[in-house]
Amino acid sequence: MKYHVEARSVVKRFGPTTALNGAEIAIAEGHTHALVGRNGAGKSTLVSILTGLQRPDEGEVLFSGETAPALADRDAWRQRVACVYQKSTIIPALTVAENLFVNRQTERGRMINWRALRARARELLDTYEVDVDPRALAGELSVEQRQLVEIARALSFGARFIILDEPTARLDGPAIERLFTRMRSLREQGVTMMYISHHLDEVYEICQSVTVFRDARHIVTRPVAGFAHDELVAAMTGEATAAYEARRRTPGEAVVLSGAGLSLAGRYHDVDISVRAGEVVGLAGSASSGKVGLAETLVGLRRPDAGTVTIDGTRVRPGDVPAAMRAGLGFVPEDRHHEGFVPLLSVGENATIPIAHKLGSFGIVSPARRRERAVQMIESLDIKTEGPDQPVGDLSGGNAQKVVFARALVDDPKALVVINPTAGVDVKAKQALLGAVEDAVERGAGAVVVSDELDDLRICDRVLVMFHGKVVKDVPRGWTDHELVAVMEGIQE
């Protein structure tokens, strides 16, 4: 078989952590090949090595049988491989055209000709059938449009190998389908792709072959056809894993979180929501439904144009996160990179921010108590880290998400709001996080779970479905995927 890309016996260490330990991958020409594994298995580290951003301590990378270029030769790497990361590399303050030609605007030292730049951008976008205005500011694009611009930019350097690192994590159902259609057409044109995802159903849908990494090593490579789901999960986790069983409970009477008459222009209109102690309420809907905006209002990240938010009996000042937390809120934001954690602070410091005032007298935090609490959280959420002193910025994506979760739970919240709580976490960790929400609810909290994932919504006692900024249906437990999706897409009320 002809391999487009190979990594052989790759070792990569970060201090005491061995992120890759003799890891291998070989991707056949023209294949869409999945790379899966638990959080911290070494997938992103392999991506950084396959894209020439990091040098392996041992081992080698080959493209079409030839040794990879020197790290400093960025152009040579760009011609061989492109990567669409979950986190955008697009510069929001620049236009689409500028982003497409960043670092290559001037040819032979000439002044930038803006008109020509836009025309070239238009041509490039047309070639790859991307319907985006080259004059638009990149920061105003949707996640989907931004990814398409990144794919077009990647292909424009001539790369025939694209890595997609969790590309669907922030896309809704229809956008995922459109991405898959595009991937199929790229494959027909002979483009080779490596696809990283924690959604195994996507792996079965779009990939032909799959490689499993576990604990920094290659475990198996097989065609996806005939690779049973249970077997794949067992290869990832090293053991048989049963499906998560949502628990049954009877919600109490007391309302612990409510929003009344909430409106925010362009997002949602005149919404009432009320969550009782011991109850999990889901919020579902497409990207334009307003569900994330509503949740962000409940936690104080957004100030509504009208309406009130009450947490555990306290009417909180709109748009004031600390006030909401003082009233008893714990939350997991949508974008962990912005509002979730402080990368330079340690795991322990991040996880205990909300209780800093309780860990010592006179506002001075006792390091021993912080450490003790942090160690408890690391154990209970199974966070893969060197220890509480490691900066969160060094953790793998899924493990950083668990730290954000730890922070949300550390002060025993009365009201818990989690937005796409399991984004980027592996199958087993997903169960641990959903279990942690159910535990908090059993201790008397009320929770709101906002998610694009039907699996996350299964723990909900009821799901409020939003469509174009309105709550259109209150769906009790027992729904089927098909029924819920139909309501979310506005097909059925």
Ligand SMILES: Nc1ncnc2c1ncn2[C@@H]1O[C@H](COP(=O)(O)OP(=O)(O)OP(=O)(O)O)[C@@H](O)[C@H]1O
């Ligand atoms: N810059 C770094 N400094 C220290 N440790 C690091 C660094 N980058 C990665 N690691 C460690 O290497 C290991 C592998 O991380 P990597 O990000 O490759 O995992 P992953 O498989 O991509 O996980 P996820 O599914 O959570 O994204 C982890 O234990 C991580 O903490």
